[in-house]
Amino acid sequence: MADYDYDLFTIGAGSGGVRASRIAAAHGAKVAVAEEHRVGGTCVIRGCVPKKMLVYGAQFAEDLEDCRKFGWEIDNPQFDWITLRDNVLADVTRIEGAYTDTLESHNVEIFKERAEITGDHEITLASGKVVTAERILIATGAQPRLPDCEGVEHGITSNEAFHLDELPKKVIIAGGGYIANEFAGIFNEFGSRVKLVNRGDQLLRGYDEALRDRLLQISMTKGIEFKFNTVFEYIKPCDEGGYFVKLSDCDEERVDLVMFAVGRTPNTGGLGLDTVGVELGDNGEIKVDEFSKTNVDYIYAVGDVTDRVQLTPVAIREGQAFADSVFGDGKPYSVDHSCIPSAVFSHPPIASVGMTEGEAKNKLGGVRVYQSDFRPMKNVLAGRSERSLFKMICDASDDRIVGIHMIAPEAPEMMQAAAIAVKAGLTKADFDATTAIHPTMAEELVLMR
Structure with a gap:
């Protein structure tokens, strides 16, 4: 057996890379991770976490307007962008520290610099330090795509x-x-x-x-x-x-x-992947099998860099599955990329799981579609005309729910539980048999006819 400096070297300390490194170390592996920017990756540092905080801040604009109908008088409310910006960035720093502490508490060595594969099982850091690893995990995420235009x-x-x-x-x-x-x-x-x-x-x-x-x-x-x-x-x-x-x-x-x-493109440039012959796809993504392994036996990749499903929870699941399968004692397993719930934190937000009506008709032929189109109670009292919409798509042959879609305040919060039902293959009758919680928007899920 060859001697390596590490059992696992992870390039990229985003959600997938951090989870994989921590779990591998918990299984007893000697692990190091390199991150050239900040620990936490896109989601924590410049993506879903700070963006959701801005969404919360933005929602107060409507809440302050609506509150008068609920008896509240707030004179001349003012918004200060700098206050929100700085508070958000401060919390991002706090979360980055928590991610760092998690890695360090599992004895994962952190290199805060760029890393490149420079040979078989070999990684060279920006500082010039050269290390070796039995396995290498690429978890470098993706970056914003820019259009081709002047300026x-x-x-x-x-x-x-x-x-x-x-x-x-x-x-x-x-x-x-x-x-x-x-x-x-x-x-x-x-x-x-x-x-x-x-x-x-x-x-x-x-x-x-x-x-x-x-x-x-x-x-x-x-x-x-x-x-x-x-x-x-x-x-x-x-x-x-x-x-x-x-x-x-x-x-x-x-x-x-x-x-x-x-759109976003996988971060695969300058990693030295061509040095060892890692195969890339048409969009520059790293091609992997169901167990996140590349065509090079000891190199794996998880998260957005594979361009399978560019969502943080998916990267985390892929990182977990990789670490458990490679370093754990159990049977190797892969991530099921079907029926993944998602949300758009627009105003109001959208949440979705499973097939759309069009997809279901194309795939299944016969479908039944149930809808609820309503004004939320809060909007009615506030005098806001904005309406919410719930859709449930069922396979006509067996009543199985194959998709749920909604646009409504707090739709993503409601969808998390509903997605479990769709993933489990429950039927419209199962929802009909469930007593509603009244008055809520979520009760529309079990009242649609």
């Missing part, structure tokens, strides 16, 4: 959005996915004029059409402007500040900020 360097991505020194009075956001829609809602609630520009003809591909249409209607009512089938021609700095932006079907306009949210 693209003048725009920002979600990475920089958390560090702005001031809120833009007018912002253009490029993209139609969840990141674009979430930040459109955030900036709009904070008082910015928002235009969302999409090169395609629809928002949130992959989500149920009825929910996408409902979000578009509500967002337009809130004042967000949408442009479809449109691309950027150029972005140029303006002497007075801000930028001149020319879209393909619009006159030139001046804005304070341009943000790109047009």
Whole structure:
């Protein structure tokens, strides 16, 4: 047996890499991890965690407006972006410390520098230090994709959005996915004029059409402007500040900020993967089997860098499965990537699990669709016309629920429990037999007819 410095060397300390490293160490492996930025990765440092905090902050804009109908009088409420920004960043630092403590408490050695594979079982750190490992795990995540247009360097991505020194009075956001829609809602609630520009003809591909249409209607009512089938021609700095932006079907306009949210590409550049012959896919993703192993026997990859499902909980599950399977005493197992619930933290949020109505019809043929279209009680009293929509998709042959989709306040919180039912293969009759909790929005799940 060859002697190695480590049983496992993980490149990337995001959600998947941290989980895999911690679990492998708990199984008795000698583990090291290298992270060139900050421990915690995209989700903790510049993704879902700080973004959700901004969503919470943005929601107060509507809550403060609605509270008057509930008897509260708040004179001249003021919003201070810097206070929220700094508090969010401080909490990100706190969580980063917790992640670091978790690794260190499991005796995982942390190298806060870039790492590159430079030979068989060999890793070279930015400092020049060379180490060896019996197994190498790549968990470097993904990075924002940038479009091909003149002046693209003048725009920002979600990475920089958390560090702005001031809120833009007018912002253009490029993209139609969840990141674009979430930040459109955030900036709009904070008082910015928002235009969302999409090169395609629809928002949130992959989500149920009825929910996408409902979000578009509500967002337009809130004042967000949408442009479809449109691309950027150029972005140029303006002497007075801000930028001149020319879209393909619009006159030139001046804005304070341009943000790109047009997808994410796997972080595989400069890792030395070609040195040992690791196979990549068309999008630059690392190709792996069901057990997260690459074509090189001792190299594995988990999370967004594999481009399987770019969600933090999926990366964590993949990291756990890898560590248990390779270093544990039990039988190796893989992650089931089917029927994964997801959410869009828009205003209001969307949550979804399973097949959409269109997907179910194409795959199953016969389906039954149940809907509940209603105004939440809070909106009724507040005088807010915004309506929520729940959809349940069932296989007509056996009544099995194959999809649930909702757009409503707190939809992601409700969906977590509902997703268990869909994953377990429960039927519409099982939901019908469950007593409702009244009055709640969630009761609509068991009352749909």
